[in-house]
Amino acid sequence: MEQPVAAATVTPPASSSARNWSEPLAFAIMVAALVIAPLYIYPMFLMQALCFALFACAFNLLIGYGGLLSFGHALYFGWASYLAAHSAKVWGFPPELAILTGTLTAAVLGLVAGSLAIRRQGIYFAMITLALAQMMFFFALQMKFTGGEDGIQAVPRGRLFGLIDLADQFNMYVTVLLIFLAGFLLIYRIIHSPFGEVLKAIRENEPRAISLGYKTDRYKLLAFVLSATLAGVAGSTKAIVLQIASLTDVDWPMSGEVVLMALVGGLGTVFGPVAGAFVIIAMQTYLAQVGQWVTVIQGVIFVVCVLLFRRGIIGELAAYLRIKL
Secondary structure, three states: OOOOOOHHHOOOOHHHHHHHHHHHHHHHHHHHHHHHHHHOOOHHHHHHHHHHHHHHHHHHHHHHHHOOOOOOOHHHHHHHHHHHHHHHHOOOOOHHHHHHHHHHHHHHHHHHHHHHHOOOOHHHHHHHHHHHHHHHHHHHHHOHHHOHHHOEEOOOOOEEOOOEEOOOHHHHHHHHHHHHHHHHHHHHHHHOOHHHHHHHHHHHOHHHHHHOOOOHHHHHHHHHHHHHHHHHHHHHHHHHHHOEEOHHHOOHHHHHHHHHHHHHHOOOOOOHHHHHHHHHHHHHHHOHHHOOHHHHHHHHHHHHHHHOOOOHHHHHHHHHHOOOO
């Protein structure tokens, strides 16, 4: 007579149990580091890095978990920056409404661009996103409210909810940190939700997902809009922090930079884009004296990552420690 197999002998996969402690611990370390960082690092650098970290996380949601490579994400980041700056400076909006205006702009643009782009796959998808971004770049260059090559300068930070003076660096940093953490946690929740699991299934094998009854185009479009919207939050916040919106924000090199940030940090990892953004922004800030050679250095790093460290900084670290980050 066969003996029943005891349920107690079944153990969960190591990767699942590792995630139970590794990700919360990594998040706690990241928050603690960001809280004490202004005591040792220039706050303006930190705020700029946090804005780009959120931008990179938004991009990673699309490519790392949806498998959709967009070469035009500067479209949403840049136009959100323009609308946030314009609404704060010309329309007199308080900072929270200015950021909301830029975010809604990015969401609408993401819906329009995503509806067109998801009809194609692979390199054709990437080229459509790039073409749309370049088209909107030339609109930004010609339209009067964007300021052309001068951009929108001297954007007022204002008072948050009419109470908190954002001209104070400490108040501004806390605000940016809270916006970043809210966006990061939202992305984390999306990734680990049933929607996120379906998105990963589409990335791995779209025909199989279709055969299981999922409307994959709807999932991809929603992921595209969510990514564009969060990129808009980053762009809007950046305009208020740096008090400027310029053509640099909407030009194609910005789309390349966010790809580099996600790649250096680790595609498809939760914390990778944050690490990648801090590395790239640190290079641009502290190697500014070498001029255009910064671009060459970034190119070398890109090549090295592709050839030797394809999982990125956090991806390689997670693989070495055998945990999930």
